[in-house]
Amino acid sequence: MQQVIEIFVRLFSISTVRYFVLAGIPFLLYYKLLNRWYSQSKIQKREAAGSDFFRDILHSIQTTAVFTVIGFAILYTPFKSFTRIYEGITDYPLWWIPVSLFLSLVVHDTYFYWMHRLLHNKSLFKYAHVLHHKSTNPSPWTSYSFHILEAVAEGLVLLVITLLIPMHFITLILFVLTGFVINVYGHLGYEIAPKWLRKTFLFEIFNTSVHHNLHHSKFKGNYGLYFRLWDRLLKTENPDYVKEYDRIQEQRLSRKRAKTYQSSAPAEFEQNVNLSALNENSRG
Template sequence: METFFKYLAAETAFNLLRYFVIAGMMFYLFYKVFAGRFTKNKIQPKRFADKKDFLREILHSAMSSVILAMVAIFAFTPWIKPHTFIYRNLDEYPIWWIPLSVGLALIVHDTYFYWMHRILHHPKLFNITHLLHHKSTNPSPWTAYSFHVLEAFAEGGVVLVLVFIMPMHPLSLALFTIVALMINVYGHLGYEIMPKGFRKSFLFEILNSSTYHNLHHAKFKGNYSLYFRVWDRVMGTEHPDYVKQYDIIQERRFGKE
């Protein structure tokens, strides 16, 4: 038990450091240093979060960091680890498996998140769980981990799924959580920063944008996926105003073609 708490403390510290560095850096750049320069990039220019919102988001994100750490460490306990595909010796798999496993983990996570997210929007669950996250109708980078306790456990559950379905080295899991948070912070950034050419590339048809997830926070429905547009398009849950809203923002940034 002493070992468990030691690892829990270390994982919590890693989660908090990751959150404050990534979310904090993006907040500082877009909401402080370059706020005037990125005025045209603001997705909801007439709505602004205030200090109370930021403090609420940081508080709940800090608590979520502890819970996410608990779930991750649970996967390494003597009761769980022997039944997983976790490996510690890098020689057990080719080194290229590390980046590939991270990429596959993101695909699995997107599927996991989509259906978990849909469930949390069920009327019987929304008010007691997901509503807290949706208090951020105009999200900021601090919103990334702002979850109800129950939702935080559900969010962290993806780690258990991953270690039970494919080989995962601790390094792969660490890289996965870092990349996932970076994308999560971008999704909640409140500013659209995709380049002009993104709109006409094939990637636009596949990847989410900050506008994509921001619209979900503004409308409370549609655009349930995290990284890709695939599940929303397959299930018919993509918000009908997404492309139009994205084009409006990009026209404001770059002008009419």
């Protein structure tokens, strides 16, 4: 029993540190240290209150505990024998690690889309998902801010994936880290996607921070987690998404142009002064 408690505490501690590091660093950068620099990348101009951050952190710790219980059950109880988790790195080809990671993200996105739509059912919304939507202006801390019932529903995707897909422990770690980083980006409150993304096919496939931010501000549509595919296929994507994304990117571009002009203006002024002096000397 002592060993079980020690393993659980270790898993919970690691997961909690991961939450505070991977959500805390972006929060510190964009909301504190560089907020003026990235002001034109802010999706909603109003600021969230400190009480919102505290609520999100509190419920995220609760969610982390729920996820730890589920992870512990899958990895350290007899239930593991029913999963397709394998331990030998050579049990499958090495290329299977990135392939299984990709497949796990596809399964997760599908699972999340339908679970998310179900949670928005009027009969269910008020019992669980309304808590997550208290953050109408989300921040990185919102990433795991779920009601305990939603946390269980969210965490059970790991069970589904390990029952369906052969996965090495390395892939499990990569899946958890990748999913959380993308989740933080979706709740960041700032659009930091590179400008070239808009003109590529990737924009047609992947979600952005603007995409999920619209879900929080409008309370419906944009139910996907990683990809736009289900929302576009089933016509649940917010019709203003692309227009809103372009608006934010234009704001970012305008700020860059302004900074370029300001930095070049003194040089242009000095050049004009030097030319004027040269002309005066040539006349003399």
